[in-house]
Amino acid sequence: MKTKIDNTERLLEIKDEIKELVNEAMSLLPRDGMTRSRAEAYWQPHILMALDKDHGYLGGSMETLQDAIDEMENGDEDEDDDNPEDGCRHGDEEDGGE
Numbered sequence: 001m002k003t004k005i006d007n008t009e010r011l012l013e014i015k016d017e018i019k020e021l022v023n024e025a026m027s028l029l030p031r032d033g034m035t036r037s038r039a040e041a042y043w044q045p046h047i048l049m050a051l052d053k054d055h056g057y058l059g060g061s062m063e064t065l066q067d068a069i070d071e072m073e074n075g076d077e078d079e080d081d082d083n084p085e086d087g088c089r090h091g092d093e094e095d096g097g098e
Helices: 004-028 032-039 045-050 063-074
Strands: none
Touching: 004 032, 004 045, 032 045, 032 063, 045 063
């Protein structure tokens, strides 16, 4: 059985692998042209900003993979707060939970 430490270490590895794969994908695109421009404007930043805050873009994700890893490492994860049916945490609704 994997421990919480094993899981967080694997998540860190996955995060780094995703970054490497995004870089590899970008290296396979033509240097000039619309394909690369669209990649740089859309899918590349979306992927990188979802991983962590270590990027050069304005803005970012409300919750990154690194945030989830940090919560697991710090013991902030409270399984009772999660609603498995809708994937949302209770109390995060802006309208007061209605």
